[in-house]
Amino acid sequence: MDSLSMVTGLRNSADVLFLMLGAVMVFAMHAGFAFLEVGTVRKKNQVNAFVKILTDWSVSTVAYFLVGFPISYGISFLVPAGDLLGTTQGYDLVRYFFLLCFAACIPAIISGGIAERAKFWPQVLAGAIFAGVSYPLFESLIWGQNASLLQGFFKSVGGAEFHDFAGSVVVHSVGGWLALPAVLVLGPRMGRYVRGKSHPIPISNIPFLALGSWILAVGWFGFNVMSAGHVEKISGLVAVNSLLAMVGGVLAAIVAGRNDPGFVHNGALAGLIAICAGSDIMHPLAAFATGAVASVIFVYGFQYEQERLKIDDVLGVWPLHGVIGTWGGIAAGIFGQPLFGGMGGVSFVSQFLGSLAAVVFALVNGFLVYGILSRTVGIRLTDEQEFAGADLSIHQIGAYPEDHVR
Template identity: 85%
Template structure:
């Protein structure tokens, strides 16, 4: 009996370590979000990007602990410490891991609304999304209420909606939540003047590239550690993530005509798209998924910015929203046995699940940002925007010595 107890404890401990390492890798991705935004925005808004990301992370941490995780999974930590240490504290580290997913939502939105959004209203919006909006959808796909929606998908499409690591649950939700915020805010000053588009150049290609690299490395924790337990780890998930990433890079290199911004975002496009089906696709299917995702981003970004005139600074709607939706659908294509996949997935269910996320996110975001816009306001005034969010909100620039006289 002692030997059996020791084995059980050891297994629980390895699962805790496995998931904790994954959580740390995904936590590190938030540095990637920060540097990606800092490299894209103008120098006068770089401090704001850093402070937004770490503040949103901190607020998400406490609210997902108290509200979001219990809402999604029915597990509360409002009890003595000894009572939440079952299985070496697995539920606690599982919360940590899934918090890193939940906190991606405000981090994604941050890139779309950059350079002209008020600070505290956006923190409030991110808090609502991390505490309530995201966990509600999470509960319907992965959590305690999954049967409510999954039974419907299965009855209509013949299989449950499959989203292994969050193409739809995380990225699509984040990107489609960002769209109403960007629309309500309107474009930055000088971005569109009368009938002409005036693209605003990025400030720092090395920072942008660093952000992409940090995100890409952390993504292997995002995808591989979604197994949740060491004995369920899959080498297929790791290689599919790799193949989708390099598919995204190469396709963006061609479609984007060597543009470094497209190349580094192409890597992210591939990784976003493969999350849903990374456990069931053949590596060549994952490569194709990543290639298509990058092409969607390159042309989608151009259509968004120049045809629709939507000033989404980092292109988070096409990158996370549209490509996240593509990832959900792609799992229903390249996950099929006829295309070398593992099977057990339905194109119809994948399409329905992806559409459900779009509707849910758009409705939620229009409500939240609509109310904030009509009450406290969500945009800096013209003088504040002209001076830059760094000085207007934080009273210091990215290079303080430049302001010393």
């Protein structure tokens, strides 16, 4: 083997290892989704939260492997195993693994909004559709094989392509806005709103909620930094911007949320969601501001959603992922400008249009899928099942089985 071939082989191996480590970090984030939901729902629905997240992950893995990744990038894995390695040590395979972790975030996000009253299998089917078809279609238009179509439009109108480095819009906004139709079609939980009055339902476990937030926050550095895709493209700026945005979200939530632990731990996630899009082009102080604004949006947005609009979105995934994901896309068009210390190359018009396109795409898909499921197989538990809890109704066991031993 000549020296050039050896260098190429080492570079390919380094890229495979780099992206695989990122994939594992983002995979671990799904444990964060699980614990965040488990800590927020009541005890009688904790088992259901754990099983939903793991099942959705597994179904998404198959759907994205067979259908989604080929839709997004035009690469099929239905060839002999030897051909899968190619000349890059299987880089496309580990790239699929990494991007699967993004696709599987969609049903994980939705799960938190519809918790405690949704049927199990209809939601698994909806998650498969979103991870295997809906999300990959939008992904293909922004990052994938069809990007020239939509990105060409943005560039012709706004002067630059739509910039979403790590998925504020492609992943989080799409997931959050897909969740809104699900929550609206399902309706509120029993007893949440009675005769027009709000009756907040207490959460079950603050330590589990906090654990979920911490797991997500740590894994997020794989989500953002490893979005570079190759070792030579790794950016310390992305890492520090992610850190500053997270901290900005926490500090803003402490003030705006008046020390409420739920707001504080979700404030960290708000900052991380918002910074995904522009983490590679913003100044760290702009990232801090982006995260702080995102956190304030979540605190007041969650309260407005729950108390004024009377939308029973259990984990607040619409304001957290949907609205803040949209903010992240727009913020990249503001703070990415040289005027604010950014690296430039972005257009506010393109960022606004791209963020709006995701909202429209997700709402149409969400209402279509959940509307059809609601009118056919149904998507909500019966009153008796909901009262007993999803754990006993669906899984025939509670989170603490010894409590039922006499």
